[in-house]
Amino acid sequence: MNPSHSHPLRIGVFDSGFGGLTVLRALLRELPQAEFLYFGDTARLPYGAKSRETIARYAVSAAEFLVRQGAEYLVIACNTASALALDDLRAALDIPVLGVVETGANAAQAHSHSGDVLVIATAATVESHAYATACAERNLRAVEKACPLLVPLVEEGWIDHPVTREVLSIYFTELMHQSKAAALAPDTLLLGCTHYPLLREPIEQAIPAQIRVIDSAEVTAAQVAAAVHAPQAGTPAAPRFFATDSPAKFQRLGSRFLGQPIEHVELIDLEALEAL
Template sequence: MPTPTITLGVFDSGFGGLTVLRELLPLIPGARYLYLGDTARLPYGSKSRETIARYALSSGRFLLEQGAQHLVVACNTATALALDDLKHDLPIPVTGVIAPGAAAAKAAPGSHVLVLATSATVQSGAYTRALEAQDLTATEKACPLLVPLVEEGWLDNTSETQSVTAEVLRIYLAEAQREAPHATSLLLGCTHYPLLKPLIEATLLTMNYPLQIIDSAQATALAVARTIHTEPTTQISSASFYATDSIEKFQRLGSRFLGHPLPPVELIDLGG
């Protein structure tokens, strides 16, 4: 077998990080990709910082043992609460999802950024700190119902269920418009949310709330690609997938997030 250009480890507490992997695949061809979904221990957001750090470190160490040369933390909660631990503990470069999203917001027009994220990410204040470091104003909006709606697959244009998702999204965005009427861009602060991007764009249009959407999954993939210097290759990338629980569910939902069917997923045990 040809030697891969690099081995990239990507992990999340579940499926959302597959949107980051989806963006990485065309940017770094010929790489070997390792994806770990720590599904037995999700959601990370309801755990203490110490527990999240422990989970993130065990996931990072597992991918390191499998040969990862660069770790991508495709989880907003783990990035917010465990990135420093990972960088200190692991002898490889580590990239999270928050700083790249904030940097992409800096390049967008205007200076006021609306961040849609989970409750745990909003409570951490990580995006506000990262955006303020870029001299930007941040308004973070928790949208706790969006992740379960995405995971239920209630996005299909032909399905009546999309109207439920559209209405929930409209309510969140209407609240955000009252809280941040002068925002100029919208940062997707959860790796599930790229699947909602077309619906978000349509909803903003009907609300006359013209925000430029910034996809943190895409921004993260671009940030990783900029740090990796590989020679041009015609070699096809390979990908291995690991989950800590319910590999059948992971394969079914993961295919939706990645945009094509997943190969067989390996079940692993990382302990408690």
Template sequence: MTTVGHRRPTVGRVRINAPIGIFDSGFGGLTVARAIVDLLPDEDIIYLGDTARTPYGPRPIAEVREFTLECLDWLVGQGVKALVIACNTASSAALRDARERYDIPVIEVILPAARKAATISRNGKVGVICTQGTANSRSYDDALVASRAKLFTQPCPRFVDFVEAGITSGVELLEVATDYLTPLKDEGVDTLILGCTHYPLLSGVVSLVMGEEVTLVSSSDESARAAYALLTRRNLVRTEPHVATRRFVTTGDPKAFEGLGRRLMGGFVSGIESLHLD
């Protein structure tokens, strides 16, 4: 485990062989990182999890914006060729600022998932489960404003606690999921957006409660597809075979990050570095 410093970003000419920077408030963005690696196996990645200040969901939007830009600054300072904000709450709070602040592509998780859900819904009733911060921002409402879909939003704040504790099954989780999801079932939604990158790790219990007739849309998978498409269109995909490197950096306890990361993601997570932000 390595300690790395914090420096301000410097952005020059974007290099095709530079890494992709992926940011999340904690562990959930690892689902995005894994999806990106699956689609772009030759790409280097740097993942930064701000676990010292997680969760972002209950925080004021201004504070989330401040923390997000501080972490994105660090990633840009590492020379990344693109940024992926792998957190719905952070995307809601800081996407516009990030796209004005940096001259490299910035990919988020909300619009790709919203577009997918609106496209595949059969009855036009789309649900989204998310953190309180994402719900308050109404980002999914804005993303679907031009579609025929009617959106039903359900904050599920305890889901993040379960994932960050490494709990993805069990009686208590099932009871909490049933309480959260029953209103969406009663509304008759046929498509459900997993509007937090932690939630794909709970897709088993969500699917169990909602039933097989409800299609789940992962914001993690859709943002990875969006990253693939954008980098391809901008000719920023590596063109030669390459043994990719994966750096995982946390602002919190690297041992705890590696332990939970391995438990949730298997051998995908290793060699955690520690970052102390000013």
């Protein structure tokens, strides 16, 4: 993608909530001259308990809103939407769309020597088998593990907490047993949830040293930067943030994910959004 216009490239980032802010955090480092629009569908999360059709409808409506705000490239920083709605989004939009599942699988393919990959994600993402499918398409074998307690622990702020470390120990003991039963020799661990980069340090301490962690936020940002490699002119504006519920909570919790204060969040009316 080589935009010819003079203004900074506008990149939309979509998630059902706050986790995608880890992707935005990495994007800000990779593309400091781009302008970013972040949409968190906080009124309708979690997406994992909803049907594929409902998830696709929500994701498309949010994405179309970002396009109306000027987005010229869209990052789906939501594993559930990437797993279940990516085809719908690409069919509905006239701009490039990139999802975190494919970026994670691409990175695993590039870094794994054994061809055996571990994936930790939410229950909805694991049940979709999106990562296993994406890995298989790249001639990788994958074992997926649902880790439903990690998201609430992150949102509680228990990043470096004995309870979190114990939960990780239990999950990874089970995952290594699954891997052994499948006769895998894993050398790569994919973080299949955008909350999990905040737990990278305790995760790395909980797994064997020979297993490399693939941070979905970092690899997504790197692949976006590679796709929009043309230098951008001008001075970008500060990121704009949109949420469908609780702007104050978004500011408070989102600042933890972004690693910097969020000064303002624009509340989007759901009825108006769905009517457009």
